[in-house]
Amino acid sequence: xxxxxxxxxxxxxxxxxxxxxxxxxxxxxxxxxxxxxxxxxxxxxxxxxxxxxxxxxxxxxxxxxxxxxxxxxxxxxxxxxxxxxxxxxxxxxxxxxxxxxxxxxxxxxxxxxxxxxxxxxxxxxxxxxxxxxxxxxxxxxxxxxxxxxxxxxxxxxxxxxxxxxxxxxxxxxxxxxxxxxxxxxxxxxxxxxxxxxxxxxxxxxxxxxxxxxxxxxxxxxxxxxxxxxxxxxxxxxxxxxxxxxxxxxxxxxxxxxxxxxxxxxxxxxxxxxxxxxxxxxxxxxxxxxxxxxxxxxxxxxxxxxxxxxxxxxxxxxxxxxxxxxxxxxxxxxxxxxxxxxxxxxxxxxxxxxxxxxxxxxxxxxxxxxxxxxxxxxxxxxxxxxxxxxxxxxxxxxxxxxxxxxxxxxxxxxxx
Amino acid sequence: xxxxxxxxxxxxxxxxxxxxxxxxxxxxxxxxxxxxxxxxxxxxxxxxxxxxxxxxxxxxxxxxxxxxxxxxxxxxxxxxxxxxxxxxxxxxxxxxxxxxxxxxxxxxxxxxxxxxxxxxxxxxxxxxxxxxxxxxxxxxxxxxxxxxxxxxxxxxxxxxxxxxxxxxxxxxxxxxxxxxxxxxxxxxxxxxxxxxxxxxxxxxxxxxxxxxxxxxxxxxxxxxxxxxxxxxxxxxxxxxxxxxxxxxxxxxxxxxxxxxxxxxxxxxxxxxxxxxxxxxxxxxxxxxxxxxxxxxxxxxxxxxxxxxxxxxxxxxxxxxxxxxxxxxxxxxxxxxxxxxxxxxxxxxxxxxxxxxxxxxxxxxxxxxxxxxxxxxxxxxxxxxxxxxxxxxxxxxxxxxxxxxxxxxxxxxxxxxxxxxxx
Numbered sequence: 105x106x107x108x109x110x111x112x113x114x115x116x117x118x119x120x121x122x123x124x125x126x127x128x129x130x131x132x133x134x135x136x137x138x139x140x141x142x143x144x145x146x147x148x149x150x151x152x153x154x155x156x157x158x159x160x161x162x163x164x165x166x167x168x169x170x171x172x173x174x175x176x177x178x179x180x181x182x183x184x185x186x187x188x189x190x191x192x193x194x195x196x197x198x199x200x201x202x203x204x205x206x207x208x209x210x211x212x213x214x215x216x217x218x219x220x221x222x223x224x225x226x227x228x229x230x231x232x233x234x235x236x237x238x239x240x241x242x243x244x245x246x247x248x249x250x251x252x253x254x255x256x257x258x259x260x261x262x263x264x265x266x267x268x269x270x271x272x273x274x275x276x277x278x279x280x281x282x283x284x285x286x287x288x289x290x291x292x293x294x295x296x297x298x299x300x301x302x303x304x305x306x307x308x309x310x311x312x313x314x315x316x317x318x319x320x321x322x323x324x325x326x327x328x329x330x331x332x333x334x335x336x337x338x339x340x341x342x343x344x345x346x347x348x349x350x351x352x353x354x355x356x357x358x359x360x361x362x363x364x365x366x367x368x369x370x371x372x373x374x375x376x377x378x379x380x381x382x383x384x385x386x387x388x389x390x391x392x393x394x395x396x397x398x399x400x401x402x403x404x405x406x407x408x409x410x411x412x413x414x415x416x417x418x419x420x421x422x423x424x425x426x427x428x429x430x431x432x433x434x435x436x437x438x439x440x441x442x443x444x445x446x447x448x449x450x451x452x453x454x455x456x457x458x459x460x461x462x463x464x465x466x467x468x469x470x471x472x473x474x475x476x477x478x479x480x481x482x483x484x485x486x487x488x489x490x491x492x493x494x495x496x497x498x499x500x501x502x503x504x505x506x507x508x509x510x511x512x513x514x515x516x517x518x519x
Numbered sequence: 520x521x522x523x524x525x526x527x528x529x530x531x532x533x534x535x536x537x538x539x540x541x542x543x544x545x546x547x548x549x550x551x552x553x554x555x556x557x558x559x560x561x562x563x564x565x566x567x568x569x570x571x572x573x574x575x576x577x578x579x580x581x582x583x584x585x586x587x588x589x590x591x592x593x594x595x596x597x598x599x600x601x602x603x604x605x606x607x608x609x610x611x612x613x614x615x616x617x618x619x620x621x622x623x624x625x626x627x628x629x630x631x632x633x634x635x636x637x638x639x640x641x642x643x644x645x646x647x648x649x650x651x652x653x654x655x656x657x658x659x660x661x662x663x664x665x666x667x668x669x670x671x672x673x674x675x676x677x678x679x680x681x682x683x684x685x686x687x688x689x690x691x692x693x694x695x696x697x698x699x700x701x702x703x704x705x706x707x708x709x710x711x712x713x714x715x716x717x718x719x720x721x722x723x724x725x726x727x728x729x730x731x732x733x734x735x736x737x738x739x740x741x742x743x744x745x746x747x748x749x750x751x752x753x754x755x756x757x758x759x760x761x762x763x764x765x766x767x768x769x770x771x772x773x774x775x776x777x778x779x780x781x782x783x784x785x786x787x788x789x790x791x792x793x794x795x796x797x798x799x800x801x802x803x804x805x806x807x808x809x810x811x812x813x814x815x816x817x818x819x820x821x822x823x824x825x826x827x828x829x830x831x832x833x834x835x836x837x838x839x840x841x842x843x844x845x846x847x848x849x850x851x852x853x854x855x856x857x858x859x860x861x862x863x864x865x866x867x868x869x870x871x872x873x874x875x876x877x878x879x880x881x882x883x884x885x886x887x888x889x890x891x892x893x894x895x896x897x898x899x900x901x902x903x904x905x906x907x908x909x910x911x912x913x914x915x916x917x918x919x920x921x922x923x924x925x926x927x928x929x930x931x932x933x934x935x936x937x938x939x940x941x
Contacts, residue, residue, distance in 0.1 A: 130541045133865040163787065171797060172788070179786035179854040182861025199865050230800030237755040237825050238803055243653045342753040344652040376586035385575075385582070387639040390646040412649055438587065445593030449612055452543045453595070457869045 112465070112475045113303035117311060120291025120319045124465050124475055125306050126298040128458060134205040134299025135458035137197030138216055139466045141294075142287035145191045145260040145326065145399075153267015154275060154283050156189040157232055161280070162196060162215050163187070164224035169214060171224055177211050184459070189265055192326075192399055195466065199459040202300040206309050209297070213313040216288060225277045233273065236266050243410070246340070247347040247511040254336040255351050255404065255507050259329035289320030296465045299458035328356070328401040335508045339515040346416045346512030349408040350423060352502045357398040357471040363484045364492045365405065365500070369394040370443045371435055371493070373407060378426050383409065389419045400470055405502055413514040420508070431503040434490050447485045451478055523877070523887040524714035528722050531701035531731030535881050536714040537873060545616045545710030546874035547717075548608040549623060550882060552705065552735025553698035554601045555674040562690055564678015567600040568640055569691050574598075575636035578629040582636060585626060594619045600676040602668075602812055603739070604882065610871055613711050617720045624724035627699055637688045644683050651677065652752075655823070659758045659922045662750055666918045667762045667817050669742025700729020707878040710870050736885075738814025745916035749926035757829035757923030758821070761836060763914050765809060765816035768883040774896040775908040776809065776816065781855025782847070782905075783807040783820070783839065788854060790839050795822060801832045813883065826924045833919075833927050840917070844909040847902050856897050863890060 113125040143155050164171045178185045178198065185198035196216060198208040239245040249264045256262040266272075295314070297306045331353040355361045373379040373394025383392040389411035397406050407427060409419045454460040455478045468475045510516055523537045558565045575582035589596060592615035598607045607627070611619045651658050665673035677683075704725070708717040743764050766772050784791050784807035795805045805822040820840065824832040866872040867890075880888045921927055 131868045133868050172793070175786065175788035175793070175797075176850075176854065179788040179858055180850075182854075182857040182859075183786075184862060184865055185786075201861050201864050204861075227797070227800035231796055231803050234756070234801070234824060235803035238823055240755045241655050344649045376583075376590055381583055384643070385636070385639060387642045390643045390650060410650065412646055442587065442590035445590055446595065447593075449544065449593035449595050449610065452612060453610060453869070453871065456543065457866075459865075 113307070114475070115307050117290065117315055119315065119317050121293055121295060121310070121314050121317065122469065123295045123297075123307060123310050124469060125301065125303040126461055126465060126475070127301060127303060128299050128461065131300050131456070131458060132202060133199060133458050134202045134297065134301050135197060135199040135462040136205060136209045136212055136295070136297045137195055137462050137466065138212055139294040139296065139470070140194045140216070140288055141192070141292045141323065142194055143190050143192045144263045144265045146287065146324070147260060147263055149263065150271060151275070151279065151283060152263040152271040153232070153265075154280055155194055156265050156267065157228070157272060157275065158280060158284055159187045159189045159194050160228050160232060161220050161225065162218045164228060165219055165221040166214050166217050167219060171221070174211070174215055181207055183208060191261055191265065193466075193470065197459070197462060205297065205299065205301055206305070209306070209309055210313055218284075220277060220281055220284065222277060225280070229272060229275070232266065233269060236269055236272065239266060243343045243345060243347055243511060246338070247349060247509060250336065250338045250511055251349050251351065251509040254334070254509065255332055256329045257332055261329050261399070286320055287323070290314060290317040291319040291321070292323055294466065294469055296462050296469075298461040298465060326401065331402070331404060333505055333507050335517060336510075337515055337518045338511045339513065340511060341513050343512050344412075345410045346413040346510065346514055346516070347408065347410045348416060348420055349406055349509040350420070350427070350506050351404045351406050351509070352500065352504065352506040354396060354398070354403040354405045354500045356401045356403050357467070358400050361492070361496050361499070362396070362398055362403070364488050364496045365396045365398075365403065367440065367443045367488045368430070368493050368496060369396040369405060371439045372426060372430055374443070376442065378430070379423070382426060383419065383422045386422070388415060388422055392419070392423065405500065407502070413512055413516075416510070416514065416516055428503040431497045431501055434494050437490055440488060440490055440493070444485050444488060448482060451481055451485075522714070523889075524718070525881070525887050528701070528718065528726070529731070530722065530726045530728065531704070531733065532721060532725055533705045533733070533881060534708070534718055534721060535706070535877050535887050536708045536712070536717045537877055537887070538711070538713055539709060539870065539873070540711050542710045542870045543612070544610050544870050545613050545708065545712050546608065546610045546870045547620065547706065547708040548606055548874055548878040549627070550705040550878060551605045551699060552603070552703040554603045554605055555676045556602050556671050556739055557698060558674070558694075561682060562686060563674060563682040564644055564676070565686060565690055565694050566605060567676040567678070568637070568644060568686060569694050570598050570600045570605050571640045571644075572632050572636050572691060573630045574626050575640070576631040576633045577625050578631060579625060582633070585622065588622055589619070592618050594622070602672050602674065606878070608874070616710075616712055620720050621724050624728075628725070628728050630695065632688050632691045632695075634688055637686075637691060641683055641686055644677055645680055648677050648680060655752070655754055655756070655758050655922060656821070659760050659821070659920060662748075662922065663760050663762060663918070663920045666744045666746060666748065666920065668812070668815075669740070672739050672741055672812055672815070698735070701725055702730045702732045703735040705878070705881050707874055707881060709874040709877055739812070741812070741815040743916070743918065745918055747919040747927070748921070750920065750922045751924070752922055754923045755825065756823040757826050757921055757925070758823045759829065759833055759836065760920045761820040761840065762918045763818055763916060765818040765912055767814050767816045768811040770816070772904075772908050772911075773816070775900050775904045776818070777859055778852060778855045778897065778900045779843065779905055779908065780807055780809055780818070781858050782851055783843070785855045785858040791820065791836070794839060795832065795835045799835060801828050801835060811883070829921070829923070829925070830927055840914045843914070844906045847905060849902065852900065852902055852905065856900060859897055860894050863893070
């Protein structure tokens with residue numbers, strides 16, 4: 105039996121900062137993190153990349169600390185720390201020994217009040233341009249950015265998280281500051297702390313650190329995208345492989361069918377899946393998979409594969425054949441059970457460590473507006489069945505054309 | 520601290536068991552002491568192919584049936600092939616521990632290596648070699664390994680196209696017969712399972728599997744080449760890798776080397792991140808790391824940058840290699856040591872990490888090493904130790920590899936352009 109449920113505490117400061125705490129008495133460590141509800145989808149086209157650039161700038165200096173002092177203070181605690189930006193959020197976290205959790209919270213709270221130092225802004229711009237260059241040498245990254253650009257065309261989800269050389273290159277500190285002041289406000293943020301901590305103490309520390317932050321008021325409302333079909337090809341000679349992806353409109357992470365959609369993706373393209381045995385182990389391609397890509401208000405079912413360019417036709421044909429089969433024939437109970445059993449184990453694994461619980465709690469708050477215990481998550485897994493999968497595919501079919509993305513040395517299928 | 524049992528089963532398996540009663544999963548690793556370095560020279564890629572094909576059929580089940588059996592208990596498993604060993608790791612709920620071990624025993628003891636699975640996995644390995652061309656850092660590692668380790672330890676597990684094409688089912692079976700037996704197996708178990716029970720489970724399912732003689736614990740010779748090599752590739756960035764010999768994991772100075780590595784690249788306040796990225800903005804990725812095959816140690820620096828800045832980046836990296844023993848202050852050393860110690864505690868909250876650590880201890884030291892012992896050794900490192908270590912392990916013979924659109928043109932003259940070091 106899994107017995108990892110730990111009580112959680114919810115609290116909101118007067119300025120709107122939400123706080124979620126999970127007490128995990130069996131561990132020796134604790135993790136703290138701020139989630140800022142801003143990401144690439146909150147940018148205008150000319151500001152593409154500003155959320156990610158801001159994430160870098162949060163390490164560059166505050167009224168209390170220089171950039172050097174920020175990194176030194178993290179390292180003095182031996183923190184496992186970092187930050188990342190996605191389409192809809194920016195996250196800063198540190199995972200430390202439990203005795204250091206208050207210091208960790210203080211440092212994180214200080215760094216998100218960056219002064220955006222002018223000199224560092226110029227230097228960091230070069231770092232980000234290098235990051236963009238590095239991403240262009242990675243065919244999967246190139247494919248994913250191209251796919252988002254086409255499938256979500258006309259919507260902010262189409263911008264790459266890193267931005268473009270042009271938008272990052274021309275971004276001014278003033279425009280960044282305006283965006284920063286609007287988005288980095290307590291009523292647009294969430295503080296999560298998980299580990300061997302005392303909730304009352306965490307709230308007291310948070311009040312002291314963040315209680316004086318000024319709220320910014322309502323943020324611009326996010327609008328779900330229209331998901332496009334069609335075929336888009338990006339020929340790039342220097343890659344050796346052809347990467348193809350088929351995408352189909354699906355449900356968002358807040359939809360009750362999201363767990364079913366993820367289970368369906370695992371049956372199709374996870375480990376020991378239909379793709380593995382009928383595509384990879386038939387020698388068609390070394391990589392083929394399925395993933396349910398989800399944001400709060402929208403999602404797509406993504407089927408993908410990578411192979412030597414001359415093998416791309418049979419690969420796509422095989423992916424489409426499996427897509428048709430899963431829509432037209434009910435999946436076997438043993439396939440559903442297999443996915444559920446693996447999910448149970450992975451939830452038990454994730455429930456062990458404060459950092460993993462921190463990321464789960466952030467997802468819960470964004471998708472459901474409240475934390476879920478491991479038992480609640482297991483109950484949702486248990487509710488998945490062959491019937492719910494059939495109902496899902498009836499509502500979100502993948503035996504249709506969808507959108508095809510093709511990246512690699514061949515211009516297929518438009519050549 | 521957990522109780523850790525260590526010993527040898529009558530069948531020859533070496534085991535270590537750490538009982539952690541309050542955990543919710545059990546992790547175990549079976550390490551077979553044979554890897555790419557064990558392959559015949561004309562059969563490169565064989566060890567990985569054996570690992571990939573072991574679960575494609577047993578005397579009792581087809582590959583798919585075996586995978587289904589693992590999934591029926593929700594076992595999370597991975598396998599991998601390295602230079603010296605092959606590993607089979609598994610994490611499962613405690614109630615399924617014995618069945619998970621039993622299924623591993625079936626897979627490792629009675630594989631059938633079906634002809635079609637062998638043929639397909641040979642073909643897939645060839646495709647993986649092509650795919651490696653699209654992963655610059657992985658390709659740089661593949662090109663660097665034979666230069667720093669020589670022709671045996673420097674092999675890549677994927678092998679080479681010519682040798683892959685020669686491989687047959689008989690080769691796989693022969694490799695398996697030679698290397699898969701209890702005398703070459705080391706097992707680590709961590710989780711809420713008593714040592715006596717864990718040992719009993721392995722004895723029950725692996726007892727009588729091949730010879731009991733302990734094999735595979737020898738070290739292999741390293742042949743380091745001091746050189747500067749460029750591999751042309753049409754990329755946006757130039758990838759720079761610098762390597763030089765360090766000390767092995769069992770060397771008394773290994774904690775000193777760990778601290779040195781922490782000073783270079785332990786966190787964002789490390790020297791590389793600070794000097795190359797934060798002060799100069801030359802790179803997004805810069806790092807230092809070590810590799811420790813049994814009996815050897817190798818230190819590496821790596822960075823990627825746009826071609827027009829690669830000479831400047833290379834010079835900045837070399838400067839950090841050169842000035843390692845200069846300007847060292849206690850706070851810098853303290854941060855490096857704290858980073859390693861704290862990471863052991865935080866990551867130690869996951870059962871899988873604890874299992875990986877125990878497995879590593881058994882491989883390198885032949886015994887579980889208590890955390891207190893490791894921490895005490897790290898915390899005893901002084902600035903003088905680091906200076907002495909750097910003097911005894913000089914960076915005057917570097918192996919430099921660049922991968923990208925152009926070679927270094929005006930690099931520091933102290934690094935020879937061919938073979939001679941600086």
